[in-house]
Amino acid sequence: MITKVVSVARWEYLEKVKSKAFLIGLFLTPILMVGLGVVPTLLITRADTRTKIIGVIDPSGAIVTPLADLVQARYRLADGSPNYVIRPLAVGPAADVQSAAAEADRETGSGEIEGYCLLGPAAEADSAVEYRSKSVGDIQLVENLQQAIRIVLSERKGLSMGLDMSVIRALNVKVDMKQVKLSKTGEKEDSGFLQVFFTAYVFLFMLFLLIVTSGQLLVRSILEEKSNRIVEVLVSSCSSTELMAGKVLGLSALGFTQMGFWGLIGVIASLSFGVVLVTPGIAALLVVYFVLGYLFYAAVFIGAGSPLTTEQEAQQVTSYLVMVLVVPIALAFPAMQNPDATWLRVLTFIPFLTPTMMALRIPIQMPSLWEILATILLMVVSIFIAMVAAGRIFRIAILSTGKSPKLAEIFRWAKEG
Amino acid sequence: MLKVTDLRKEFAAVVAVDGVSFEAGNGEVFGLIGPNGAGKTTTIRMILNILVPDGGTVTYDGRGFSDEVRNHIGYLPEERGLYRKSKLLDTIVYFAGLRGMKRAAAKTEALRWLGRFSLEAYRDRKVEELSKGNQQKVQFICAIIHDPSIVILDEPFSGLDPVNQIVFKDIFHELRAAGKTVIFSTHQMDQAEKLSDTLCLINRGRVVLGGTVRDVKRRYGTNSLHVEFSGDGAFMSALPGVRRALLYANAAELELETGATIQTMIGAMNGRIAITKFELVEPSLQSIFIQTVGDSNAAAPPAEAA
Known part of the structure; x- marks a missing residue:
């Protein structure tokens, strides 16, 4: 058997x-x-290894300079060089947004710039911002850029409301949310x-x-x-x-x-x-x-x-x-x-x-x-x-x-x- | 020894096997003959316990079926029955193992048989790479490698060339000499006639004829005329005194009516064909087969069954 x-x-x-x-x-x-x-x-969470050039079209003319400073100071690569470089494409009310955007589309397509930001006309308003690039999946970049723009905008708003710069800085709390998984018994599992x-x-x-x-x-x-x-x-x-x-x-x-x-x-x-x-x-x-x-x-x-x-x-x-x-x-x-x-x-x-x-x-x-x-x-x-x-x-x-x-x-x- | 008593099997509306009984002794080659769809394969499947009979019994060397009995039976199925993608030697050793053989012994025996069939060179080839005849040989090895006492072969000669048919026939004789019971089915009467000691003719699920080949032929008497000739022999079937004629291109077997004499027959043929041989013989199995089966089946041809 x-x-x-x-x-x-x-x-x-x-x-x-x-x-x-x-x-x-x-x-x-x-x-x-x-x-x-x-x-x-891995691709999503991986840190960049080279500097990315990001174009900005800023019809208000007030954002691009502080944004460039902030981004340069805030985000750095592992070797100390800046992670992003902001390149002003068209600045000020006189700028021809449409032809600048068309030019930027071309530059993005050819890989000259990583992508570009299209800002709203009024610097102080809660503005809709567009980010255009070939790879919309670059979560890290979008998040960083968004945060930087928010900081610049809130600083400007704060100043216009007569707040002291140090107060504004203090209000800009950086929150880095880390997820912690809890098991039934309440033990922490770090994943x-x-x-x-x-x-x-x-x-x-x-x-x-x-x-x-x-x-x-x-x-x-x-x-x-x-x-x-x-x-x-x-x-x-x-x-x-x-x-x-x-x-x-x-x-x-x-x-x-x-x-x-x-x-x-x-x-x-x-x-x-x-x-x-x-x-x-x-x-x-x-x-x-x-x-x-x-x-x-x-x-x-x-x-x-x-x-x-x-x-x-x-x-x-x-x-x-x-x-x-x-x-x-x-x-x-x-x-x-x-x-x-x-x-x-x-x-x-x-x-x-x-x-x-x-x-x-x-x-x-x-x-x-x-x-x-x-x-x-x-x-x-x-x-x-x-x-x-x-x-x-x-x-x-x-x-x-x-x-x-x-x-x-x-x-x-x-x-x- | 294999004894089959009153075996019955029904499928849906058809009675495939209807009270078949026969006995095949040790050292005997037993031919199970009959037209296609007569119930030969169904009978064999019941003997092998692949199908459960609706009635009747089978005993193997006097015992009923058991797991032990399986190891003493060898079986060659009607067609194929091998894993196409597997290697020859592996396949044979596997099937031998399923019949209770130890692997080492199975391998030695397998190599011996492959040698005998001149297939050693193919031992590590896949089955599908072999010709049909060679596959049949491998299948045959699988049926006899474990030295079974009862060997059951379903249509063993289909697909074999004449040279290999002789090899198979030699092994038949060896098995018989070794006291095995060899049962084979065929619808080719000349093979049954040449090979079997005893036979059993099945038609429509019933045994219509049985006994030793000698007995069967004697029963039909010496009233057959065997003629070899050149020319057109078509007229012979209509000759007076001829009950039935089996016509081939250059030969004919005529079953004579009582009272017909050789002289009148020769007279009738003279001048129409050139006779090279003229002999009064016992009827061939083929002729007996047609006499027994032909008329009853002519009205309603049997359904083709596997």
Whole structure:
């Protein structure tokens, strides 16, 4: 009994581990993770290394000079040279704003200047300011420029209201808001929004790819066995229970290989960049949900995949399951804004969503102990039920060729065996 | 030894196998013959426990089916049955392992068989890179590598060239000499006639003829005329005294009515064709097959089934 299960498991593992689909997923996923998650974050928050020239069109004629002084004094590069240089493009009421703007557009396009500010005509009014550039995503620059303009404007306003310059300076309090994440017990965790979001996203995406990759491999191999009549040889050699147990075991080994490899990359990355996404405790809990989710979906893919007879049907069924798996990814944003929401809890208790919802929730805010224990128990029971049902479907469906059975028929197999 | 008793299987509205019984002894090559869709493959699947019979029993060397029995059965499916993307040696070792063989022993045996079929050079090639005939050989190795006592081969000769057919036939004889029970199905009567000791003709799910090849032919008596000739022999089927004619390009097998004599036949043919051989023989299995099956199926051709 056991030796045949091991034979099947070994075969399933070795044949799939060598397949292109698996290898691509194995190496591409971390690259994608880095590409999608880390690089944009780094680009956004990275300090400039060269001086950027910013044009200013100032019809009031009163802003550009103090702004240039302020920016020069306030923002410096690491080597001490100014971060931004303000270049007056058109100053004063006489200036032809339109042709200056057209010229500035050209200069921005050619990269001569980084971008330019179009100020309002009245210096004292609460003015609308436009910043035009090729890259509107340069959050740091926009924020700095905005702050500098606000300071200049409020200084002018203050002076016109007869305030002393020292008073105005004192009123210009600089607030640098740093986000601190609190856990349930009130402990501080020093991680910003981006990091939390990125962490939740990484784990969710990893679990998603883990399940989808092996699920597809599994369905495809069952399909080949059915269409090539290999299944006749298999089922006459060992029982369908042994066959399915072997497949689940081989697939699990495949999943662990993938997880281990990614985990290793994660550890190396965090050691070399000093970025720690999660504590070892959280990582261990995530692994528990990964394993539970993986086993549950292995059963689901066997049950859903074994009645299929064509590649098209297989793609269809896989894409339905992918949709279910994608749900928590779509919920990532609202979940971050309100991690205590009841609807999040409710969704977590749907077995199809439990592992992915937990992968999303745990990095954001640790769910309470009872939720963790209850969902683990729920998953264990669900896996048991899914395996029994999948086994019943598998035993009958694997030999059926020609037309795929109807859904009602499959449910009857699952119930009655 | 394999004993099948009153096996039955129904699909939806069709009775695929209807009370089939036969017995294949040790050291015996048993031919399961019948037209396409007769129920041969369904019968074989029930013997292999791939399908559960609706009625009847199968015993293997006197015992019922069990996990232990699986390891003593070898099976060659009708078509394909190999992983296309996998390597030859890996595939054989895997299938041998599923029949309970240890990996080391399986590898040694696999290499020996690959050598015998002149496939050693392909041991690390993928199955899909092989010709159909070579794939069939690999499949055959998978069926017999674990030294089974009962070997079941579904249409083993389809897709084989004459040279390889001889290789297969030699192995048939070896298996028989080693006391194995060899069961093979075919719809090619000349093969069944040459290879099998015992046979069983199935038509529409029922056994219509069974016994040793000798017995079966004796039952039909020596009333067949075998003629070889050159010329146009089409007229022969309409000759008086000929009940039925099997016409080939340069030969004919004529089933004679009682009372028809050789003299009248020769007289009727003389001058119309150039006779090179003229012989009164037992009917061929092909002719018996057509006599038994042909008429009943002519009215309603059987549905094609896998």
